[in-house]
Amino acid sequence: MKLLVAKSAGFCFGVKRAMDMALEAAKKYPKDLCTLGPLIHNPQAVKFLEQLGVKVKNRLENIPRGTVIFRSHGVSLKDLKKAREKKLHIIDATCPIVKKAQYFAKFLYRHGYTVLIVGDPHHPEVEAIQSDIKDRVEVVENVETIQRLGPWEKLGIVAQTTQSFHLFKEIVTISLEKAKEVRVFNTICQATTIRQKEAVEIAKKVECMIVVGGKNSGNTQRLAGICREIQPNTYHIETVKELNPKWLAKREKIGLTAGASTPLWTIKEVEERIRTFKSRNH
């Protein structure tokens, strides 16, 4: 059996940084420490942090005092102001690449463009990107949506940092039919593009593809979606417990990758289980 493990699987720079900041905060501020929303979209990692005293609060109203960590997806200007008014101690773990996407969205808006965000309208990152823009903003997560929109004179485009580059290109292409001027800032994180490309390469070579990551993780869902288009035997699992031996039986080549918010330990557990199963059944 051959197991192809993606080099790019797991924590990206922004997630690693947010985790490091949270772990350090857990040491420094053991009392009244929380994150505004789960720090990353991985229940296992969030549980681990909770054991160290980092609580999850979903609304600023429920944080009367102490230290609040803004997660890697960023926060709205409204929440930032509210946290300041409440005189909370803020640790801003917003991914610098997400910050850039927020900056470019506002830049485009201020320069008179209608802002089109390629992303999931319900994802906290996208909510943060668009939160400071009152009008002239559209969130588009598929080709069908943009077909219904426009026309515009000046259209500015940014992307949720973990979006599919393929979808991004498709949407820019369609927008050229709908606006005289199209100004695009490619805010997709390099690590996401590399992870997606490597996953595609692996999926082409294997008979079964395992994608590990939070079920609530948008980038893991997309990663699984991209793999499934190439290899229908693609399975998105959160932990090793979900790994079904039936998927692996009779497969000679298996691929493994993971989303940007999947801890290394979770990936390693899955990898070990696959190797053990295959060595026993060979």
Place this chain on the structure above:
Amino acid sequence: MKLLVAKSAGFCFGVKRAMDMALEAAKKYPKDLCTLGPLIHNPQAVKFLEQLGVKVKNRLENIPRGTVIFRSHGVSLKDLKKAREKKLHIIDATCPIVKKAQYFAKFLYRHGYTVLIVGDPHHPEVEAIQSDIKDRVEVVENVETIQRLGPWEKLGIVAQTTQSFHLFKEIVTISLEKAKEVRVFNTICQATTIRQKEAVEIAKKVECMIVVGGKNSGNTQRLAGICREIQPNTYHIETVKELNPKWLAKREKIGLTAGASTPLWTIKEVEERIRTFKSRNH
């Protein structure tokens, strides 16, 4: 026999305007009147103008005095200056849509972008668009060329006004992989896009497609190319003399379109000849 004639065939707004300006000039300035290069890319129309006293001069050096008409494709800043220095009387028949493309190319250059012009590097319009930009400029007429270029920080894209919108979109898509910021002004003339779309629709329905226009006309060549991809029995002819009856024999559905610089009389001649041939052979 069914003959489908494109409504969008023939003179576009810019060509019509240039012709009108030349005809008026022929009346007003019967002495020392010339165009700098052929007014439009149609030898028959140019010959017609010559009969009215509008000569063609290819270099400003050969125009000692009198009135010079700048053609629809535009002129370089250098030629404009030279003509002014020589105190020639200038009639500027540059198409306003071409003027816009020139403006946006310079605008992008001044704002620090590398300027990418989607177009034929040897076409006078493209030469005029890039003539005032010293560096940071690339002319790309196919997908292969852009693959070899870049990367860039800031890339600005405009198009030759009669370019294929399909190629334009392909090149913008590839550029997204090569630049962090891509700013696109769609300078393709609406009439060109409409003409190309209508030609595609007709080509899908017929067994033979006739495209009329100057052999030296880039937009006619592209129109024929687009039709040929759909209907291999596509023939690009300049005048009715080239129409080969063999092409039409046994064809029940025939399509007819023409480039932006093809006079109506030339199209009508071809149309009549097709109808006569088919009514005789039916």
